[in-house]
Amino acid sequence: MSGQNHRLANSGSIDRSAPLKFQFDGQQYEGYKGDTLASALLANGVHLVGRSFKYHRPRGIMSAGSEEPNALIQLGDGNRTDPNLRATRIELRDGLVAASQNRWPCLKFDVGSVNNLLHRFFPAGFYYKTFMWPASWWLKYEHWIRRAAGLGKAPQGRDPDRYEKTHRHCDVLIVGGGPAGLAAALAAGRTGARVILVDEGTLLGGSLWSDLDCTIDGAPGLDWVRATVAELQAMPEVTLLIRTTATGYYDHNYLTLLERITDHLGTAPDHLPRQRLWKIRAKRVVLAAGAIERPLVFANNDRPGIMLASAARTYMNRFAVTPGRRVLVLTNNDDAYRTALAMHAQGVRIAGLVDLRAQPKGPLVAAAAAAGIAVHPGQAVVATRGALRVSSVEIMKLTADGAGVTGSARKIECDAVAMSGGWTPTVHMFSQSGGKLRWSEDVSAFVPDLSVQAETSVGSCNGAVSLVKCLKQGLKAGIEAARATGYKGRVTAAPNVGEPPQSDRRDLWVVPGKKPLGHAGKHFVDFQNDVTAADVHLAAREGYQSIEHLKRYTTMGMGTDQGKTSNINALAIMGEVLGANVPGADVSRVGHTTFRPPYTPATIGAYAGRNIGAFFDPVRTTAMDFWHREAGAKFEHVGQWMRAWYYPKPGESLRQAVDREVKAARDGVGILDATTLGKIDIQGPDAAEFLNRVYTNVWLKLAPGRARYGLMLKEDGMVMDDGVTARLSENRFHMTTTTGGAAGVLDWLEEWRQTEWPDLKVYITSVTEQWAVASICGPDCRTLLAELCPDIDLANDAFPFMSVREGTVAGIAARVFRISFTGELSFEINVPRRHGLALWQAMMEAGEKYDICPYGTEAMHVLRAEKGFIIVGQETDGTVTPSDLCMDWIVSKTKVDFVGKRALARRDIVSADRKRLVGLLTEDPNEVLPEGAQIVEAVQPEPPMAMIGHVTSSYYSPSCGRSIAMALVKGGPTRIGETLSIPLAGKTIRAVVTEPRFFDLDGERANG
């Protein structure tokens, strides 16, 4: 308690019955519930909280809101540490541990501040002009630059917290819970409309917590806030969200809100996520985001203790904290007088009120004089002193044009400065929505002009400067938004408002110092990134005059505050330079940088949400997955699936297991889980015509009950997918695709159907998930299937190769396809997914006497490669035509058209020089080529050397008793018999070109 020597005896909305202990840079302090870290530090007389990015200058708390550029804090430790949090937004809790950043060894003595001594060598963009010699040293220079840069430290381990997302629709979304936003919510809520009101702070009411000199209907403004919030809370369709920032405004009134749920709790209950990302689709949006006070740009305006006047007022009135005991106020407008008067009323000594205006007048000025506050009109602060906290300022008389100072300097002792340079409307969300801004001379800032979405800006973000205007605009926008969404209601009359009237501002974008700009002291514009008014002049001098060049060259507005307090000052200074020093001129011509999401920095984890770990692209598994795991299978990724790769017996290597599985499939019976192939149900009177257009071969005359292999091409003639499609009945087909290509093929078919051939009567449905598929193959597979399948005649004549039958297998209704990817007699049994495991188990049980052997994808690859069957994505890569695969037989010469037909006739597609599929047999039959290895005609001693192709598939083939490979090679079949070289790092392998088929060359085995 005794430590809180800047805490006022009474007033404020903190809970004095709940004292809290916290730690900053290892030191223990006390504050109260309701404090922010910033207000609690100020209560303890602590202003110095950080170091600036470039010069490492000591910095204090400048604001009381999310615009804070200086007070960036490393909060917490371990895996829950958070870098770069604003002290002004951290709610105090018991046991909170905070530390300053970007200093070494400590905040008070920071070695990095040597940069400040050398500041003359580090103007904006200095690094573009040096560190170029010698060229090879840049990485060395950069190493040190990188270490000096950055702010806080990332956690070292995995985030223990959880993040959620939620989706909502509403009639009216209101961004900002100050007077204008509350008024809008009230008006809209009373109509019964579904309203969401969101505010980034912990209390609704906004500026009314600070501006205690306002009354509404004769009572304190906070009474109105309490009554309004109570009424809104009672409305069932109204949702009030605090600690929630509207971060992004996307197309079609889609907004993101980031809610901080547990950050203020310290230890949170397990059931709560740390933060929640709300995704809102709103029929109407009312933006009531308020305004941010601008600092004044005077010499050495960055010392700890110098803060915004409105922030000083907030600390006084809301947190019962005075920023100092002798406070100097520096202003160009009336509003800061309210701060001076509030302090004076609380017994804080005002060291002086320096007003840039020559003849300030009005009730507030009169009140200050009446209170005995020393007002210095037409004067400027020309210097400040104090190493780690401001201790005095010097003031001088301004010349009439404000461009210089005259007379002699007068020193005023003070321990804090409250400055006010006017207000900048918070137009971020409006601008994100796509709305166009205009320059307003009234507020000397950009205000909303043309809306492009269903949105209205109200209150001070719309340029309103008085409370009464804020309330009126809010009430009007609220009722209009509700009416626009179909609700009825009467216009609520605006309450009577008592507030101090305010007169004009004097915009002096740079407050002159004793010497020319940049010669003595620094006039900071962007505090976090240490951009000064002289830097803006330098940028202009060097031609970086576009606002975007200014930003990128000086880094102005690129800090974690994204220039909330600096942008207008910077571009106004640039406007002055370009407009030949006419104050205020040409700012609109300079323009503004683009406002981008998020409004304030937003936790990356919240955007990732639950889509990490097990939920990051969830694994797809087959109905038989359980069995494979029990059997000890090894798995491989295939698209989103995990497929059984091979089933090693104890002690077996991959090669041994695969050899065994291949042999079983060729000699006895093998069983493969083929569920993952894409399956698409195609129905309608034009289904056959549709297939005729998307496949290269002919489909119209395929008889029901028969199946056919097809290749699908992109428009450019390149193979995109393949598979067997069966005609189940006259108007119904069952298409299969590759495992990885299933979704893409479905999209592709839909695109053609919907955009190119809307006249075709055809319907396309993905049924991949509906079926489980067991594929059995080998000489014994027919006998095995016959035991389980009494109702299909499996004889060659009755059920020929490339046909489909329906029946029951192991008592389960099944579609059985007689097709083969191994070259063996083979049946693919499709059953409803829920019966997949039962089918598999029944096959395994019945197959035991035939030594049935499950085989995985690796054996499947070997089996098909022995037969020379391609795999799309392995033999093809988007650059391979059917002819390149030596599959000209599948391309119809008679069809009028199919997708890709025209492309196949192009000059370079029919060229003899293309890479085409061949087989490769290594000279050493035990040498297995690496897949992907490059092939050359002539090996050079050193790269580069000309490549003529690459190995697409390569295995040891147990059926052939040697290694086999397929490759795409320039010239392809014309090279059969040639010996080519495969130069690897360290050795070269030689191989003979063959046909890309190695086993069962006459194809007899498929008949069993």
Place this chain on the structure above:
Amino acid sequence: MYRQLRQPGSSNREWAMNTPVNSGGNSGMRGLRGGKQRYSILSLARNALSHHENWQRAWRAPELKPAYDVVIVGAGGHGLATAYYLASRHGIRNIAVIDKGWLGGGNTGRNTTIIRSNYLWDESAAIYEHSMKLWEGLSQELNFNTMFSQRGVLTLAHSEHELREMTRRVEAIRLNGIDSDVLNPAQIKQTVPIIDTDPRLRYPVMGGFIQRRGGTARHDAVAWGYARAADDMGVDIIQNCAVTGFLIQDGVVKGVETEKGTVRAGKVACVVAGHAGVVADMAGFRLPITSRPLQALVSEPIKPILDVVIMSNAVHMYVSQSDKGEIVLGAGADAYNGYTQRGSLTVPEGMLAAAVELFPVFSRLQMLRSWGGIVDTCPDASPVISKTPVSNLYFNCGWGTGGFKATPGSGHVFADLIARDAPNKIAAPFTLDRFSGGYLIDEHGAAGVAH
């Protein structure tokens, strides 16, 4: 030693002798030739004494003249580089570079600045490696620190299929004489301690390959460096002046119409990226280009935790840490065509989930800013550097999601094409007629996240 550096061309000549990048060039023509004040630590110190009040403009703001030998439409990195190489290598200095906005304001100033040359196809490897060699002396040549940082680009493989594709690419890169090292998961963990190499990950890190000569550069500085050096040789850079049409007589371009009036030109070269299709339409022909938003984002600055560039196709993102300390993240383009430089929310959501999946420590960092650019992509994901159906009109476009790395090489070979009206060996495969002929250079398969 600094004095020696300031002598015109001294350090540059040395560089020129060491580089094989010399097509169409006179090595004595490199660097600042027009007498602009040079940048060095000494000039910085000297100017510090005069409070930096005597720095010259980096580039002038000239009036548009009625005629030029060459008009370049688009003052992005590629357009400015084209102007620079036309002036420095071909002696053509009567050039205007015209842009509707501020120079470097398109994709040059919006990309994630990754530079590499480890491409699969010979044609791609040739142009990106050509570019890489130019990068390696660029700061010195332009006398402007582009902060080209060869910190390495590490591409990850997350499945058997990706390992196979990786072998294919690594072998091709090696046989093309370009550097590349294969790393196993343990070596990857050692190189990038914050990466999660747990084999139980959804897409575990199964391997990768690194191009150590790859890295990043400061994108704005590239545009500014070329602008300053081109301006120094007399090139007029005209900002905020939209081109509204072409003067074409008998199939020959004679100039352009602009917001500031008609400009006659012997040759016109267009380098307008996302708007290539729009500008081609003004000239009366169509391009096989689609324009889509591509998004990127940065975190708040933090102390260094990531020293190399990481790319992953399977989880679909690429990431590096800037010198300022921001984590810079990118992913694939939005799925729809458009010209607004903003994208949908779903893309950053997916990108950030992927980032957290691979780098769990990113979870508590904060996204500072997200933005979009418009990428112009050809059906084969390779660029167009080509003559057009209109004589003396040239187009350089279609760089898609990965054009930044090509900036010097693209400008260099495009300047050569413009000067000689014929493509050199590196540019030849990238002609427009490959789409009718079918000789596509399809980088989709190998690039995945085609960055």
